[in-house]
Amino acid sequence: MDSGALASVVAGALGVAVVEISGLARLSGGASRQSWSFDAIHADGVEELILRLAPGGAIDLGGVGSNDVGATMLLEAAAMREAKRVGVPVPAVLVASADPKPLGGSFIVMSRIAGETIARKILRDDTFADIRPSLAAQCGDILGKLHQMNPATLPPMNDSYQLDGLRAVLDGSGVASPMLELALRWLDQHRPRETRRTVVHGDFRNGNLVISPEGVRAALDWELVHLGDPMEDLGWLCTRAWRFGGKPPVGGFGEYDELFGAYEQSSGVAVDPTVVKWWELLGTVKWGVICIVQANRHLVGGQRSVELAAIGRRLAEQEYDCLNLLEELTS
Amino acid sequence: MTDSRYPSAAQLAEAVEGFLREEVMPSVEGRLQFQTLVAANVMAILGRELTDGPAAAADHAEQLAALGFADDVQLVAAIRSGDLDGRMGEVLATLRPSVEANVKIANPKHLGPREG
Structure with a gap:
């Protein structure tokens, strides 16, 4: 620099x-x-x-x-x-x-912004012990506001790359993953009816939030902002990859009902948990596809990096999470 | 007795992992330390794959055969065409052992109790 x-x-x-x-x-x-x-x-x-x-x-x-x-x-x-x-x-x-x-x-x-972004510290350090129980509700409150952003103030955005786009990227990647394919098939056949179309952050999750002992201080990493179903942000926040080993589903720090309750209060819109679950599975597939894409940046994209190569192997975790979610959704 | 390709590939990978973790990591910082940690974790993956990979691959081939497919490419094509739409539960149950075996190689810590 x-x-x-x-x-x-x-x-x-x-x-x-x-x-x-x-x-x-x-x-x-x-x-x-x-x-x-x-x-x-x-x-x-x-x-x-x-x-x-x-x-x-x-x-x-x-x-x-x-x-x-x-x-x-x-x-x-x-x-x-x-x-x-x-x-x-x-x-x-x-x-x-x-x-x-x-x-x-x-x-x-x-x-x-002063605070911590490293998810594992947020989930485990004593500094955040007092604030952790309220983080899921804070995220719900923030997302409820975020989905009221005026899209007319922003440059043109992608709005339709989600499911079809993921399939196209997976096809082009050269990797055959039965689990990702099963998940895509199920998602395609159970598409939720879109009730609202809003600005969606696209990467709102533990690790992209600056958190201090007083709570959530900032949402970072807006590079995937787009127009879409706002429930995508809730599902992504609950995707297992972003729990960093924590047990509670929301970011590893909170429960679904805390997130949904605060979201409903700040947005005035009811949350359908089955739609959030659909997006949680889609988020898991997306993470799997991103793992492949990142590895390909190293393998064929001319950006040599052991970090990118290593992310590729995290595909195995996403396949496992897809398997568990599909069993839950089809049982 | 062991064969003369000694130490084994897995043992060599383990030696490099130890070097990265115990000698390089403490002597560097910041981004280089993070990259070294990643490299050490990659060596651990190599070690586990060299030890457990062949058996996992054989098991997976057996599971595919039980479903009537020669490889993942065929299975993926069948899933996409809808041929397996009525057999989701069977496919999931059949493939679970190899999906778990892959996680055990890539990141065994991820195989925790299942969460809802």
Whole structure:
């Protein structure tokens, strides 16, 4: 990371002459985007910031996300601004750009929210013991607001890649997975009737939430925001991959009825648990497909990475979770 | 007695895993430490696959044959065409052992008590 280039980007956005970048450090995790933490010191004070950067050109996610990284970055920034307006806790966007020239990729610079994102710490550290029992309800409250975001304020979004898109990506991947195929077949034959079409976060789950001992401080990672059935966000939050070994279904920290009750209160819309379960299974299939796609980025996409390769093997977990969910749904 | 390809591939993988975990990990930090942890976990997968993979593959082939298929590609095609629509329960029950065997290789911690 060229800290001189970053300094001039931040100085321009803040409208100050000179900025000194201090404590620039890449954060671990994040297979598709880089995150950097830094402080921007200027004449009037210090800004605690995060740089989100999509290095290089377009990444082929094969339909799971948009291929146009620059456009996605701008969408992400617009979504965070609209989310803030409706009362969803999010970082404040300082500047976003699809121009790869200054920093080597499209980027967002945003405020750094104090708190923890590492799911296992949120589930196990004593620091969060008091807040854990209320997290599921807080998520329900936040999602109820999030689904009231005005889509007209955002650039055009994908709205139909879910089930058919996943099948297409799986077909193109070269991997034959009987469990994913069985799940897709069942999902296709039991499609819920869509009652509402709203902005959907697309990746609202434990690990993408900044949590402090006071509660949920911010929802991060808006790159998969799209239009769709809002129940998708509830199902994804409950998908087993995002429980990180915790037993309770909602993010590993809470119960379905806590999530649904708070959602109903904040949105005014009743939750049909069978529809959420449909999305939970779809989320499990999606995670399985993403595992394959990530491995293929390493194997054939020219992005060599032991992390991407290793994610591929997590397909086995998703197949196992599909098996259990299908048994539950068909028994 | 053991054959002369000694140590075995699984034992070599285990040695590399130990090196990554015990010697490299404590001496690096941040992103490199995370990547080293991932690499150590991958070596553990290799070790388990070298030991348990052949038997798991043979079991899976047997299960496929019991369902009337030669390989996963055939089975997937049949699922998609709807040929197995009335046999979901049978297919799930037949494949459960090999699905579990794959998890045991990839990440045995994931095989916990089933959750609702």
